[in-house]
Structure formats: structure tokens, C-alpha cells
Amino acid sequence: MIKVTMISHDGERFELDAEPGISLMEAAVNNAVPGIDGDCGGECACGTCHIKVAAEWREKTGAPGDDESAMLSMTPEQGENSRLACQISLDESLNGLVVEMPEFQM
Amino acid sequence: MSFTPTSALPEIPDPYSVPLDTIDVSDPRLFATQTWHRFAKRIREEDPVHFLRESPFGPFWSITRFEDIKFVDSNHELFSSEPFIVIGDPGEDLPLDMFIAMDPPKHDVQRNAVQPVVAPKNLAEMEGLIRQRIADILDGLPTGEVIDWVSAVSVELTSMTLATILDFPLEDRAKLPYWSDLAAGTEEISGGNVDPQERIEALQEMAATFGALWQDKVARLEAGEELGFDLISLLVKDPETRDMVTRPTEFMGNLLLLIVGGNDTTRNSISASVLGFNKFPEEFAKLKANPKLIPSMVSEVIRWQTPLSHMRRIATQDVELNGKTIRKGDKVVMWYASGNRDEEVIERPNELIIDRPKVRQHLSFGFGIHRCMGNRLGEMQLRLVWEEILKRFDKIEVVGEDQRLHSNFVNGITSLPVRILPKVSV
Numbered sequence: 001m002i003k004v005t006m007i008s009h010d011g012e013r014f015e016l017d018a019e020p021g022i023s024l025m026e027a028a029v030n031n032a033v034p035g036i037d038g039d040c041g042g043e044c045a046c047g048t049c050h051i052k053v054a055a056e057w058r059e060k061t062g063a064p065g066d067d068e069s070a071m072l073s074m075t076p077e078q079g080e081n082s083r084l085a086c087q088i089s090l091d092e093s094l095n096g097l098v099v100e101m102p103e104f105q106m
Numbered sequence: 107m108s109f110t111p112t113s114a115l116p117e118i119p120d121p122y123s124v125p126l127d128t129i130d131v132s133d134p135r136l137f138a139t140q141t142w143h144r145f146a147k148r149i150r151e152e153d154p155v156h157f158l159r160e161s162p163f164g165p166f167w168s169i170t171r172f173e174d175i176k177f178v179d180s181n182h183e184l185f186s187s188e189p190f191i192v193i194g195d196p197g198e199d200l201p202l203d204m205f206i207a208m209d210p211p212k213h214d215v216q217r218n219a220v221q222p223v224v225a226p227k228n229l230a231e232m233e234g235l236i237r238q239r240i241a242d243i244l245d246g247l248p249t250g251e252v253i254d255w256v257s258a259v260s261v262e263l264t265s266m267t268l269a270t271i272l273d274f275p276l277e278d279r280a281k282l283p284y285w286s287d288l289a290a291g292t293e294e295i296s297g298g299n300v301d302p303q304e305r306i307e308a309l310q311e312m313a314a315t316f317g318a319l320w321q322d323k324v325a326r327l328e329a330g331e332e333l334g335f336d337l338i339s340l341l342v343k344d345p346e347t348r349d350m351v352t353r354p355t356e357f358m359g360n361l362l363l364l365i366v367g368g369n370d371t372t373r374n375s376i377s378a379s380v381l382g383f384n385k386f387p388e389e390f391a392k393l394k395a396n397p398k399l400i401p402s403m404v405s406e407v408i409r410w411q412t413p414l415s416h417m418r419r420i421a422t423q424d425v426e427l428n429g430k431t432i433r434k435g436d437k438v439v440m441w442y443a444s445g446n447r448d449e450e451v452i453e454r455p456n457e458l459i460i461d462r463p464k465v466r467q468h469l470s471f472g473f474g475i476h477r478c479m480g481n482r483l484g485e486m487q488l489r490l491v492w493e494e495i496l497k498r499f500d501k502i503e504v505v506g507e508d509q510r511l512h513s514n515f516v517n518g519i520t521s522l523p524v525r526i527l528p529k530v531s532v
Contacts, residue, residue, distance in 0.1 A: 037466055038466075038467075039466045039467060039468075039471070040176065040180075040467070040473050041464070041467050043176065043180060043473070044180070045176065045179070045180035045473035045474050045477070046471075046473055046477060047477070048466075067180075070210070070214075070475050071474075071475070073214060073218070074214075074217065074218070074221065074475065074477075074479075076221060076222055076225045076227070077227075103226075103227070104225070104226030104227060104230075104482070105226070106225075106226070106481075106482075
């Protein structure tokens with residue numbers, strides 16, 4: 001199992017155990033983490049699973065792709081560490097991942 | 107393009123009695139008579155990427171399945187939103203440019219300029235005001251007698267909200283839905299029955315009114331005043347859009363986009379929620395027993411109603427889809443109203459089921475870079491309406507037929523007679 005910590009804008013911590021291979025969005029939705037909607041089902045097309053990757057994990061999660069950047073540019077809450085959780089596939093290299101969630105999803 | 111008046115058309119046939127390749131789901135009468143879903147179902151099951159050679163809107167492809175619609179919508183390089191996103195064209199007499207009908211990069215710049223007006227952060231600050239207005243509207247309704255829910259509640263609330271985000275004089279708010287209804291309501295655009303001359307005159311009045319509001323903002327900005335977060339202030343403040351008023355087609359286009367987007371959509375979902383609970387009373391019982399279902403109910407109503415039936419694209423290259431070849435330049439219509447009833451993806455799709463799984467995964471807001479910008483404002487208004495209704499009323503009883511709009515674009519409920527039964531005080 002891959003351990004992930006998701007922190008809400010007001011500091012609440014959600015500790016998840018995820019099956020390797022699923023996306024961070026799926027892990028959050030499976031665990032009913034509030035604030036991650038995933039309206040498009042994980043196809044980088046709705047922007048409702050926006051998260052911000054903790055500094056120490058940014059290298060491992062990598063940069064957003066072109067479609068992902070286009071979606072992220074539509075939210076006023078975008079930061080330089082923004083990603084869409086549906087585009088982060090959880091594998092062993094991300095065991096221990098920490099991300100923050102914005103106050104609002106677009 | 108020549109039009110056959112719909113009164114001269116033959117009676118609406120049974121969908122299974124006509125050749126598949128002649129079925130025209132753009133016929134607005136199918137929406138007005140609520141027979142559309144039966145035609146859409148046949149196409150979805152037998153020929154889901156359907157080509158119609160001749161129609162009042164020219165030849166076009168119908169995309170009817172959930173997954174295919176998601177594909178078209180999220181691939182904006184393959185399917186352009188230019189020049190217009192409704193099946194018909196707006197005509198040469200009053201050209202309009204709006205960012206929903208632009209491709210990147212111009213789309214991105216203009217959308218980003220106006221996005222803050224409906225950004226969730228802004229909405230959180232509006233919530234108290236909107237809730238109070240809903241409370242006032244509901245408290246002012248007569249109980250026990252027949253009223254029209256559409257005009258008394260749905261239109262009243264959404265025009266007030268629009269006036270707020272546009273910083274438009276509240277006492278003139280009735281003009282907003284009037285302009286909005288005319289904007290996309292001609293026969294050439296959506297098969298509607300709006301008189302083109304009335305439309306032009308109304309839109310000229312609208313241009314003059316908003317032009318004056320714009321100049322007023324500019325004057326206040328120059329006088330050193332701090333401008334608010336209403337739409338026009340945002341456009342005036344943003345360097346990318348501050349000269350938009352000098353480009354009238356763009357100025358009017360984007361205003362109309364926001365007005366139609368904020369008017370026709372939420373209004374009809376509010377009406378549909380009342381209608382839906384009368385058709386499926388056990389769902390209303392569920393909601394009363396568990397008001398925590400309100401957010402889920404809101405998404406389900408928005409799916410079930412699908413306030414905008416379609417969006418149109420133009421293929422930028424040949425594309426294979428579900429065994430068909432769409433050619434470069436072809437008109438492609440994504441029927442959200444069909445995808446939202448796709449049995450392959452949504453169980454018992456014709457029923458309103460307020461606690462269905464994956465309830466947010468519907469097509470009504472579209473997907474990709476043109477996804478609805480005001481989705482959270484729409485959801486918020488519906489949520490607040492039902493939070494306040496449950497405090498006050500035992501039941502809103504539909505006592506007559508709902509009337510439907512003659513349009514293949516706006517899935518509109520034009521009147522809904524109801525009687526309100528207040529909670530019995532103990």
C-alpha cells in the first residue's frame with residue numbers, strides 16, 4: 001500500500017492507504033476526502049481534483065502535462081506546485097506523498 | 107438558408123417508424139413536446155455517432171453517448187469552438203464574439219479576466235445575500251393558491267443574482283432574463299420562435315445600457331475609486347480586457363455569454379427540481395428524511411434536467427469516432443441531454459435518484475477548457491433554495507402541466523403551476 005497525506009486548507013490531515021497504480025484522485029474519492037470531486041472521472045477535463053504538492057515531493061510527482069496545465073490555468077487558486085490529482089499515478093516512489101488541498105475547487 | 111415554418115411540418119412520428127438516417131434531433135418541437143428523449147435513445151443505441159445530411163441547420167453530426175461526448179469536449183484541438191457554439195449561426199446582422207466560441211490562446215485570456223466574478227472565493231461572500239433573498243422570496247409566496255413557480259421563484263432569484271454579479275440596477279433586473287431569452291431564441295440559432303427584429307432592438311438597448319455602465323466604471327476608476335468584483339469592474343480593471351468596450355461584438359458577446367450562462371441554466375434547474383420531486387415523490391421523502399443529501403440532489407437535478415441540451419463544434423481535421431469518420435470542417439453537435447441519459451454509464455437514467463453513486467459525474471457543465479465557469483454559483487443557488495424550502499414548506503405540489511421552451515439549445519421550463527403547502531406548526 002502507498003501512504004499518502006492530504007492536508008485541507010484549514011490544516012485537517014487525511015492519511016490514506018492506496019493500492020499502487022490508482023490515481024491520487026481515486027484514492028481521495030475512495031476515502032471520501034472532502035474537497036476532491038473528480039467530476040470527469042479522472043480524465044483531466046474538469047479541474048475539480050486540484051491539489052498542491054509539498055515542496056519535497058515536487059521532483060517525484062513531476063510537472064503537469066499540457067492538457068493539465070490548460071485546466072489548471074482556469075482556477076484562480078493555481079500555484080506553481082499545482083497538479084490535478086487524477087494525473088498523479090501512485091506508485092512505490094510516491095510512498096509517503098504529502099499534498100495540500102485548496103480551499104475551493106473550480 | 108431557407109426555413110420551413112414548424113407549423114407546416116408533418117406531425118411528430120414515432121421514433122421507430124422512420125428511417126434512422128432521417129431522424130433530426132435538432133427539431134425544436136421534440137423539446138417543446140417532450141418527445142426528444144425517445145428519439146435520442148434510438149440514435150444512441152443504433153447509430154450513436156449519427157450524421158444528418160439535411161436539416162434547417164445544415165448537415166451535422168450528432169454525438170449521443172456519454173464517453174464520446176467527453177472525448178469531443180475535452181479535445182479542443184480536434185474540435186474547434188469557433189465560430190459559434192449553438193447549432194445554428196447567429197446571422198450577419200449582429201455579430202457576436204464570446205470566449206466560449208474562441209479557441210486558445212484568445213479564449214484563455216478572456217476567460218481568465220472574468221473568472222473571478224464566479225470564483226468560489228467570491229461566491230462564499232455572496233452566500234449570505236443570496237440566502238436572504240431566497241428567504242424573502244419564499245416568505246412572500248402565497249400558500250394554498252396556485253402560482254407559477256417559474257416566474258415567482260426561478261426567474262426572480264436568478265435575475266437578482268445576475269444583477270449582483272453584473273452590478274446591474276436591481277430594480278431593472280427583469281431586463282436581464284428578457285435580453286437573455288431573446289439572445290439565443292431565434293429560429294436560425296436554436297429553432298426558437300423569437301422575432302429577429304425584436305431581438306436586434308433588445309440587444310441594441312442592452313448594448314447601450316451596458317455601455318453606460320462601463321463608462322461609469324471607467325469614470326470611477328479614473329476618479330481613484332476602488333472598483334468591486336462585479337463583471338464589468340473586472341473587465342475594466344484587467345489590462346487584457348480594459349478596451350473591450352471599443353470592440354462592440356466582443357463586449358456584447360461576452361456579456362451575453364454570462365447573462366445566458368447565468369440565467370437560462372440555474373433557472374431551469376430550480377424549476378426542474380420541483381417538477382422532479384413531484385414525478386418521483388419517494389425521492390423528496392428521502393431528502394426530507396436526510397437533508398444532508400441536498401448537495402447530491404443538486405448534482406442529480408442538474409444531470410436530469412441538462413439545462414443546455416447541446417454544444418456545437420467544428421472538426422479541425424478528419425477524426426475517427428465510434429467507427430465513423432468525421433471530416434475536417436464538419437459540424438459536430440454534442441447532445442449533453444442524450445449523454446446524461448446514456449444507460450451504459452448511468453443506471454436508470456430517466457429517473458431522478460438523488461443519492462445515486464458518482465452523482466457529480468454528469469455532462470451538464472461540459473468538460474475541458476470550455477467547462478461551465480459558473481458551475482459553483484449554479485450549485486450554490488440550488489442548494490440554498492432547498493435548504494430554505496425545507497425549513498418552511500411541507501410540499502410544493504405541481505397542479506398542472508409544465509410548459510416547455512421551443513428550443514433545441516435551452517432545455518427550458520417556461521411555466522410550472524404549483525401550490526405550496528406550508529409546514530404545519532405543532
